[in-house]
Amino acid sequence: MSPILLAEQVLNGLQSGVMLFLMAAGLTLIFGVMGLINLAHGSLYMVGAFAAATVAGLTGSFLLALVAALAAAAAAGALVELLVIRRLYAKDHLDQVLATFALILIFSEGTRWLFGSFPLYLDIPEALSGTVTLPGGIAYPAYRLALIGVGVAVALGLWWLNARTRLGIRIRAGENDREMIAALGVDIGKLYTLVFALGAALAGLAGALVGAIQSVQVGMGEPVLILAFVVIVIGGIGSIKGALIGALLVGLTDTLGGVLLPELFKLFTDPASAAASGSAFASMAIYILMAAVLIWRPTGLFGART
Amino acid sequence: MSVKTLLAAASLVAMAATAQAEVKVGLITTLSGGGASLGIDTRDGFLLAMDAAGRDDVEVIVEDDQRKPDVAVQIADKMIQSDKVDILTGIVWSNLAMAVVPAATAQGKFYLSTNAAPAQLAGKGCNPNYFSVSYQNDNLHEAAGAFAKSEGYSKPFIMAPNYPAGHDSLNGFKRFYGGELAGEVFTQLGQTDYAAELAQIRASGADSIFFFLPGGMGISFLKQYADSGIELPVMGPAFSFDQAILQAVGDAALGVKNGSNWSKDLDVPANATFVSAFEEKYGRLPSLYAAYGYDTANLMLSALDEAEPADADAFRAALKAAEFDSVRGKFSFDTNNHPIQDIYIREVIKEGDIYTNKIVATAIEDRSSAYVADCPMQ
Numbered sequence: 001m002s003p004i005l006l007a008e009q010v011l012n013g014l015q016s017g018v019m020l021f022l023m024a025a026g027l028t029l030i031f032g033v034m035g036l037i038n039l040a041h042g043s044l045y046m047v048g049a050f051a052a053a054t055v056a057g058l059t060g061s062f063l064l065a066l067v068a069a070l071a072a073a074a075a076a077g078a079l080v081e082l083l084v085i086r087r088l089y090a091k092d093h094l095d096q097v098l099a100t101f102a103l104i105l106i107f108s109e110g111t112r113w114l115f116g117s118f119p120l121y122l123d124i125p126e127a128l129s130g131t132v133t134l135p136g137g138i139a140y141p142a143y144r145l146a147l148i149g150v151g152v153a154v155a156l157g158l159w160w161l162n163a164r165t166r167l168g169i170r171i172r173a174g175e176n177d178r179e180m181i182a183a184l185g186v187d188i189g190k191l192y193t194l195v196f197a198l199g200a201a202l203a204g205l206a207g208a209l210v211g212a213i214q215s216v217q218v219g220m221g222e223p224v225l226i227l228a229f230v231v232i233v234i235g236g237i238g239s240i241k242g243a244l245i246g247a248l249l250v251g252l253t254d255t256l257g258g259v260l261l262p263e264l265f266k267l268f269t270d271p272a273s274a275a276a277s278g279s280a281f282a283s284m285a286i287y288i289l290m291a292a293v294l295i296w297r298p299t300g301l302f303g304a305r306t
Numbered sequence: 307m308s309v310k311t312l313l314a315a316a317s318l319v320a321m322a323a324t325a326q327a328e329v330k331v332g333l334i335t336t337l338s339g340g341g342a343s344l345g346i347d348t349r350d351g352f353l354l355a356m357d358a359a360g361r362d363d364v365e366v367i368v369e370d371d372q373r374k375p376d377v378a379v380q381i382a383d384k385m386i387q388s389d390k391v392d393i394l395t396g397i398v399w400s401n402l403a404m405a406v407v408p409a410a411t412a413q414g415k416f417y418l419s420t421n422a423a424p425a426q427l428a429g430k431g432c433n434p435n436y437f438s439v440s441y442q443n444d445n446l447h448e449a450a451g452a453f454a455k456s457e458g459y460s461k462p463f464i465m466a467p468n469y470p471a472g473h474d475s476l477n478g479f480k481r482f483y484g485g486e487l488a489g490e491v492f493t494q495l496g497q498t499d500y501a502a503e504l505a506q507i508r509a510s511g512a513d514s515i516f517f518f519l520p521g522g523m524g525i526s527f528l529k530q531y532a533d534s535g536i537e538l539p540v541m542g543p544a545f546s547f548d549q550a551i552l553q554a555v556g557d558a559a560l561g562v563k564n565g566s567n568w569s570k571d572l573d574v575p576a577n578a579t580f581v582s583a584f585e586e587k588y589g590r591l592p593s594l595y596a597a598y599g600y601d602t603a604n605l606m607l608s609a610l611d612e613a614e615p616a617d618a619d620a621f622r623a624a625l626k627a628a629e630f631d632s633v634r635g636k637f638s639f640d641t642n643n644h645p646i647q648d649i650y651i652r653e654v655i656k657e658g659d660i661y662t663n664k665i666v667a668t669a670i671e672d673r674s675s676a677y678v679a680d681c682p683m684q
Contacts, residue, residue: 117338139508217342219342222339271490282494283468
């Protein structure tokens with residue numbers, strides 16, 4: 001394998017990692033602050049993609065489509081928090097899992113009812129189509145490069161929000177001691193709605209950005225949700241830094257595993273069976289990574305030590 | 307009226323209801339998730355033929371398998387044990403078919419495949435109660451392989467998901483292509499990002515690309531391919547370019563050649579009837595999955611005219627005779643209960659605002675399947 005191909009695959013891994021981070025950041029924030037397991041996070045990803053596809057279809061503008069995705073997912077998130085999630089904070093995790101699983105079904109059937117079961121059309125913007133040539137002669141799609149840029153910008157923005165703003169202080173305080181900050185006069189209900197809407201908006205943004213290069217259809221969020229859970233378990237539940245590192249690790253392992261394992265197997269067997277068995281092992285790679293991290297650090301890379 | 311008479315009346319009504327449907331058909335297919343458009347077309351095609359026949363002695367029970375083998379097995383068990391179906395049909399995915407079909411036929415049920423037809427069930431694992439109305443999995447890929455050879459491609463890069471039909475796909479392509487490959491890759495079933503595969507294609511020095519990626523997988527790949535800057539001839543089986551995929555990818559697929567045993571412009575009277583009836587009822591163009599569903603229902607109805615499924619030998623013989631008007635025209639069963647039919651090459655075109663396919667050549671005439679000699683049935 002040539003160094004150029006390897007470098008390109010590393011970029012692919014990074015790109016899939018930063019998109020996973022957008023999903024995982026919201027999930028881990030919601031778990032960290034409210035102690036809530038939100039299985040419906042994948043549905044908010046889908047809401048973002050459908051909103052973007054609809055607005056892009058009507059206006060032809062990708063930028064407006066992104067704004068619509070953010071707004072629709074944040075609104076859906078806030079609404080769900082006010083109507084359903086709010087009643088679940090005091091319940092145990094099993095009730096939360098049941099209720100948010102029900103939300104997945106409601107979102108999926110509702111979307112199917114509104115848009116039908118056939119995939120929608122959403123394309124990348126004209127300005128970002130085609131490839132750019134990077135140093136070393138790597139021809140890389142401009143849109144994927146932009147995705148990496150957006151992911152890094154969101155990561156920096158979240159770090160700034162968390163470390164430098166009053167909202168960030170409250171979020172961190174909420175993670176540490178919910179009762180105490182309520183007693184200090186912070187409107188905890190409003191804070192929860194805000195955090196939930198923020199997490200939802202990030203999922204919606206990821207849905208719209210990724211929807212443009214994949215297929216926008218009902219149920220698109222669930223496979224990503226499973227990966228996002230792997231990410232936050234590896235990174236340590238509740239840690240945004242953990243979500244970033246975890247997402248990059250999962251993205252790189254998934255991409256490079258899929259490429260390198262079949263190559264490795266070719267040394268021992270014929271190409272057809274190497275492709276099949278290498279691909280089978282590659283699909284296990286991230287779970288093996290997760291198991292290894294959990295053996296080494298049972299609470300994840302940046303999880304709270306107990 | 308006393309409670310007793312009321313109950314008696316109710317049970318009479320219930321008996322009347324059960325007596326009316328003499329034959330029960332269980333249609334298990336994918337109605338949710340990334341493969342939903344395939345199952346919905348299968349169901350709609352099947353029900354279109356049932357409606358046209360207007361028979362009230364046949365009841366069709368439809369359930370969603372969610373593209374999960376365990377769910378499909380549960381539904382099949384339920385349909386056989388409690389609904390007491392006589393015939394099962396509808397499964398799209400070969401890994402689900404492998405989980406359901408052998409168990410169903412072992413219990414004496416008939417299974418008519420509207421789509422999935424893995425190699426295992428065409429050769430050693432063939433069964434007198436299992437009929438594939440669609441094809442044998444390898445067929446459409448074989449046509450693409452023959453096409454690649456006739457075009458003089460010398461280094462195609464080939465790719466399919468890692469599940470039974472994916473293996474059949476690449477085997478079928480290689481069987482009729484027979485030359486050197488630039489690369490051979492198995493992707494995950496349900497994979498949505500193909501950046502890694504595209505980078506491999508770019509680095510491989512391939513002169514063409516063959517891919518089998520049905521449903522949402524095909525949409526993702528074609529969109530990402532269009533944006534990758536790679537400009538190689540692309541080909542595949544019809545599954546990678548069905549109606550739902552083409553509308554979602556737009557111009558990216560125009561001009562692409564694909565192997566198929568059906569197309570909406572196939573000049574057969576039954577096909578013209580089917581396409582216009584489907585469009586009128588559902589407001590969209592049918593895909594090949596709908597065509598297989600429609601043919602399967604019509605084959606079943608033609609056999610029901612001759613015999614009841616309870617009379618298994620007579621019903622089986624009536625199925626095997628295939629006395630129905632296929633939308634594909636020529637249609638007969640080989641000894642392994644898989645079709646003998648012509649396989650064509652189609653090209654993706656744009657008609658007005660709609661992307662669709664038209665037939666440009668016949669790739670293989672009277673094609674049966676590669677595994678027929680392994681099947682003990684004669």
